[in-house]
Amino acid sequence: MCPIEVSRAEILGDFPFRHDAHDRLADRRNDADFLAKAWANSSTRVLVMRDMDVASEPADYDPGQVPLRTDTEQHRVAQRLRFLSPDQAPEGDRMLLGRLDGTVYFLVLEGSAAVAPDLSVPPTSRLHSDDSLAPGGFSSLRRLATGLSPEEASLAVHAVALAGWHLRHPRCSACGTPTLVTEAGASRRCPACDALHFPRTDPAVIMLVVDEDDRCLLAHNAGRPSGFYSTLAGFVEPGESPEDAVVREVAEETGVEVGAVQYVGSQPWPFPSQLMLGYLARAQTTELTVDGTEIAEARWFSRPQLDFAVAVGEIFLPTPISISHALVEHWYGDSLPERDGAATTS
Numbered sequence: 001m002c003p004i005e006v007s008r009a010e011i012l013g014d015f016p017f018r019h020d021a022h023d024r025l026a027d028r029r030n031d032a033d034f035l036a037k038a039w040a041n042s043s044t045r046v047l048v049m050r051d052m053d054v055a056s057e058p059a060d061y062d063p064g065q066v067p068l069r070t071d072t073e074q075h076r077v078a079q080r081l082r083f084l085s086p087d088q089a090p091e092g093d094r095m096l097l098g099r100l101d102g103t104v105y106f107l108v109l110e111g112s113a114a115v116a117p118d119l120s121v122p123p124t125s126r127l128h129s130d131d132s133l134a135p136g137g138f139s140s141l142r143r144l145a146t147g148l149s150p151e152e153a154s155l156a157v158h159a160v161a162l163a164g165w166h167l168r169h170p171r172c173s174a175c176g177t178p179t180l181v182t183e184a185g186a187s188r189r190c191p192a193c194d195a196l197h198f199p200r201t202d203p204a205v206i207m208l209v210v211d212e213d214d215r216c217l218l219a220h221n222a223g224r225p226s227g228f229y230s231t232l233a234g235f236v237e238p239g240e241s242p243e244d245a246v247v248r249e250v251a252e253e254t255g256v257e258v259g260a261v262q263y264v265g266s267q268p269w270p271f272p273s274q275l276m277l278g279y280l281a282r283a284q285t286t287e288l289t290v291d292g293t294e295i296a297e298a299r300w301f302s303r304p305q306l307d308f309a310v311a312v313g314e315i316f317l318p319t320p321i322s323i324s325h326a327l328v329e330h331w332y333g334d335s336l337p338e339r340d341g342a343a344t345t346s
Contacts, residue, residue, distance in 0.1 A: 011264040012278070012326040016145040018267055021154035022100040029096055029183040038104040039094070045083035045103055047155065048090060049163045050110045081144075081152045093166065095185025097158055100151055107159045107185065109166060142271065145321045161270035165199040168272065173197065200273050205245045206233040207279040208327040209258060211286050211300065216331050218315075219254065219290070219298040229299070229315045231324045233276070242277045250281060254298045255289030258282060264330070267323040278323045280330075303332060310337040 028034045038044050083105070090110045097105040141160050145153060162185055172179050172190035179188035179197060188197045208231050209217040218229040234249035236242055243261045250258050258281040265278045288298050301309065309315045317336055318324040329336050 012323070012330050015267065015323055015326045016148070016153050016321050017157045017269070018265065018323075019150065019154070020158075021151045022098040022105065022158070024098040024158070025096060025104075026186070029186050035096065035184055038096075039086050039106065041104065042085055042087075043103055044086050044106065046086055046089040046106045046108055047081060047083055047097070047159050048092075048108050048110050049159060081148065081156060093181045093185070095162060095166075095181065097155055097162075100155065105155055107162060109163055142321065146319070157268055157270055161201075161268060161273065162199060164270055164272045169197065169200070201268075201275050202273055203236040203242065204233055204269075204274045204276055205236060205242050205249060205279055206231055206276045206324055206327070207246050207250065207261075207281045208331055209250055209254075209256060209281045209283050210331060211283040213302070215300040215302050216306075216328065217250075217254065217256065217283065217298060217300055218328070219295045220315075222294060222296040225316075227314065227316050228318075230318050230322075231327050232295075233324070235274075236277075242279070246279050246281055253291050253295045255285075255287060256283050257285045259284045265323060265326070269322075276323050278327055280327070306332070307337050310339055313339050 086106070089106075089108045092108045092110045095107040095109070097107050099105070141156055144156070148156060166181065166185070166188070169188065170178055172193060172195050174195045175190060175193045177190050177192035179190050181187075182189040182196070186198070189195070190197070211217070217232070219232055220227070220229050224230075232250055232253055234245060234253070236245040237248075240248070242263070246261045247258055250256050260282040262280045263277065264280055267276045267278070268274075269276045286300065288300075290296065290298050306315075310317060316339070317328060320326075325336065
């Protein structure tokens with residue numbers, strides 16, 4: 001079944017990264033005069049990224065740390081991104097993020113180079129020694145996402161996704177030569193064979209399956225912490241439509257056959273380079289047979305069953321950072337239950 005055309009706002013509640021707030025200025029990426037003037041402008045703002053964890057496994061991948069400042073708002077401490085002026089920025093590859101409210105924003109990858117970092121050196125040893133650049137410290141975007149404004153989240157997700165790609169793909173895939181940043185960070189060019197490489201984004205489907213009794217299907221991924229349950233998800237394979245990927249992934253992971261499939265929204269997920277395509281799917285069968293490799297356990301939940309399982313600490317649900325949370329919340333019809341005194345995990 002083809003996805004129904006609907007407004008995302010009518011289907012899912014809000015969640016981080018869903019909309020761009022800044023103009024990416026794609027038409028300015030090769031405009032050397034504009035870039036030079038923007039960098040010379042004291043009102044321009046720079047986001048510096050460091051400690052790119054390019055050696056970790058995909059499930060734990062955290063493509064970098066963003067600098068923080070700490071504000072006090074209505075007697076509450078809040079963390080925000082800390083931007084520098086161009087003359088405060090350290091050396092590193094410079095990339096254009098875009099413009100927001102008349103201000104131009106750049107990303108600088110501190111100490112980055114056209115060759116891969118030495119992964120035998122602990123990440124903390126690769127950091128710039130001057131932590132005065134960010135007196136509020138550095139933090140993962142995963143931990144900050146729900147506290148950022150839509151404007152800061154828009155810039156941050158762009159920066160993290162771009163930085164992660166550049167540091168994971170420093171060499172030409174055709175000849176192996178170290179490549180150079182071009183188009184103000186929008187691509188890399190090989191100086192040997194002149195091949196041009198663009199940032200990679202991998203489409204993945206993420207789906208909430210509901211049966212005829214209005215129960216939702218949640219699963220525990222073998223690679224996640226004990227008790228963590230979430231929606232099913234998987235990558236779209238070459239030559240496959242997202243709708244077919246939904247049907248295939250659900251069957252492969254749980255043995256459930258689905259019929260109607262409806263697209264409801266998307267979320268860029270730069271951990272490291274996914275575009276999550278959200279779907280609702282109607283189950284035609286309910287018998288569960290997990291693959292035992294990726295999915296350790298899967299269960300059908302009614303709303304009262306979900307309430308009880310969360311209340312007693314039997315399961316934990318995704319945090320609001322992810323579209324998975326929005327999908328489950330849409331089915332639940334209200335804010336998702338939380339165990340008292342216990343944090344959920346993303």
